[in-house]
Amino acid sequence: MEPETKKHLHHMLRQLSRVSYMASAMVFSTFAGVWFGYWLDKDVFHGKTHPWMTIIFFLFGLAGGIRNLYVLGGRMKKEEDRRSETEKSREEKNT
Amino acid sequence: MEHPLLFLPIILSALGLPAYGTPGEGSALSQILAPHMQYSYLAMIICLLIARAATSNIQMVPKGMQNVMEMYVEGLEDFITEQVGSRDKAMIIYPMVATFGFVIFISNYMGLIPGFMSPTANLNVTLGCTLIAIVTYHALGIRFHGWRYIKHFMGPIKVMAPFFLIVETFSHAGRIASLSIRLFGNMMSKEMLLGLLFTMAGPYLAPLPIMLLGVLVCLLQAFIFVVLPVTYCAEAMGEAH
Numbered sequence A: 001m002e003p004e005t006k007k008h009l010h011h012m013l014r015q016l017s018r019v020s021y022m023a024s025a026m027v028f029s030t031f032a033g034v035w036f037g038y039w040l041d042k043d044v045f046h047g048k049t050h051p052w053m054t055i056i057f058f059l060f061g062l063a064g065g066i067r068n069l070y071v072l073g074g075r076m077k078k079e080e081d082r083r084s085e086t087e088k089s090r091e092e093k094n095t
Numbered sequence B: 001m002e003h004p005l006l007f008l009p010i011i012l013s014a015l016g017l018p019a020y021g022t023p024g025e026g027s028a029l030s031q032i033l034a035p036h037m038q039y040s041y042l043a044m045i046i047c048l049l050i051a052r053a054a055t056s057n058i059q060m061v062p063k064g065m066q067n068v069m070e071m072y073v074e075g076l077e078d079f080i081t082e083q084v085g086s087r088d089k090a091m092i093i094y095p096m097v098a099t100f101g102f103v104i105f106i107s108n109y110m111g112l113i114p115g116f117m118s119p120t121a122n123l124n125v126t127l128g129c130t131l132i133a134i135v136t137y138h139a140l141g142i143r144f145h146g147w148r149y150i151k152h153f154m155g156p157i158k159v160m161a162p163f164f165l166i167v168e169t170f171s172h173a174g175r176i177a178s179l180s181i182r183l184f185g186n187m188m189s190k191e192m193l194l195g196l197l198f199t200m201a202g203p204y205l206a207p208l209p210i211m212l213l214g215v216l217v218c219l220l221q222a223f224i225f226v227v228l229p230v231t232y233c234a235e236a237m238g239e240a241h
Helices: A003-044 A052-094 B007-014 B028-032 B035-055 B064-084 B087-110 B123-153 B161-200 B208-237
Strands: none
Touching (some): A003 B161, A003 B208, A052 B161, B035 B087, B064 B208, B087 B123, B087 B208, B123 B161, B123 B208, B161 B208
């Protein structure tokens, strides 16, 4: 395999994995929040607080999902910076 | 009840063992010998055989299986070191992550062979792997930071700490769900779709596009299951914000 193709494939695999992760991290964190809120409403307070706990914990879960994305985004940015730095230094060596 | 056509359960039930157990029902033996367990054992045996083939005749200039395994080991080591920052830290999580990658890769691809199933198409298997990863990264966080590990959950602003504590709890719960259910969902949906197409649209050309997609998805999911535990461990071992 040509090194260029290999690099391209590797890059694409990484991007695909990120996209796949981002979607699920957001969705399942929200899900966890809603489920917990619903459980509080239904089994702990026996419907007295319905639907407020569900709504509040839905928002918490959503915030958790966004926080997950934020953490991953920061990590991605660091990686990109490092890569562009190494590429730059390589180019300087070549010239 | 009708059963899917799988080789190992057929052989085992011919031997008089309860090979079609469902999780949570029946005797302990039938649960140990449920189909997804059998194929997990098979994946483990294949892993061991490949490792044996790679290491039995080690040479200076690698040939055959040794070549492939060296590429995998070296590439993964570089990747983890790059993510975690130092080689010492990378070596702590390396065995776990390498095993995950290898076992899940083999179990995913096993589902593409007729008569075999992916053990990862069962939520119990993927959830087990996920829980190992999750417990490990929290344990590593506590090992590297002691009680200060809780600062990772507090966010950058002191006044907002209780709020962040709740939010972080859900974001970590979401990680468990996303890691396990994504792998399970991808594998399960592939197998279901293949089964449906086999029965409804004819066995020859109709399932081919899904199989092609399956080849890609299997690789991708194994790759994700390597990348994410590494990311989480790096997160837990690094300094808080």
